[in-house]
Amino acid sequence: MDGRFKLDNQLCFRLYTASRLITQAYHPLLAQHGLTYPQYLVLMTLWEKDAQPVNDIAKRLMLETNTVTPLLKRMEAEGIVTRSQGKKDARQMIVRLTRKGHGLQTKLMSVPETVGSAILCESVTPETVPGLFTMLDDIILQLKGKQG
Amino acid sequence: MDGRFKLDNQLCFRLYTASRLITQAYHPLLAQHGLTYPQYLVLMTLWEKDAQPVNDIAKRLMLETNTVTPLLKRMEAEGIVTRSQGKKDARQMIVRLTRKGHGLQTKLMSVPETVGSAILCESVTPETVPGLFTMLDDIILQLKGKQG
DNA sequence: ATTATTTATATCGTGTGCGATGCAAATATA
């Protein structure tokens, strides 16, 4: 068997591992505020634009609503967001930041910097990261087009 | 608030999304053989070297044994691997491919090629992939060193 | 206006991931 199956040749395994390890790097920083990484992603979308329906959040994060819904319910239970029925469209659930949810932005101010500097290394620098972004964005666009 | 929290600026979100989307690309190819992507990773390690203790598999995949153990039990239930107590060290569970587990290698022969070509695009080509591998390997090494 | 279809969200089931913890076998130490 040629090297086709060799783990070392596989892009996906690297992405999968790198993603998990970076998420683990976020963990101690987020856990002290009772957050998980996906919840932090939701917060970032709401800090960018508050009062979004579930669907918009899911699309922004490229997740299914059946992933996001229970996640938002946990955040609601924690008092980080509210969920209320839309007025124009009664099917929509509009998600809004609470004061606590807003406040987390200040408390988490140093997180991107901390994680960012933990990642910097020989081949990953402010000069090379844009190229990395381009490749990852292209992969995402490519695969997103093939399905939804 | 400056762009610190902008989702678009975040490396982790890109890795997380790219990883999930590529895993989804594997899904139809693996599901028809009753496999998940993590199970496919286990198979790759065993195709490289059969008869490994749980710990070696976990280390190779950089996962915890409490993730790998139930995964292996499901694979055992599917008749893909066997698990038997080690002879030198009675604590170890040695995992071995069954005939079926070996046979899957032939059946899945075209998978790496198929997924690979689904990923190729403008900025991700046979010329640029090595550079991408270097960056991801560096990130993994960097973060691995910081903990385990 | 009635019916059919689409859309937004939710529920359910299965399979990871991983922190916390337990336990027995192996090893190190006294």
Add this chain to the structure above:
DNA sequence: TATATTTGCATCGCACACGATATAAATAAT
């Protein structure tokens, strides 16, 4: 040799992810 520590694996609990499916509201078609 007796005891302490480490190691390999496992169980438990919780939080994603996502395919499949359900339900009600909105929209399109007749």
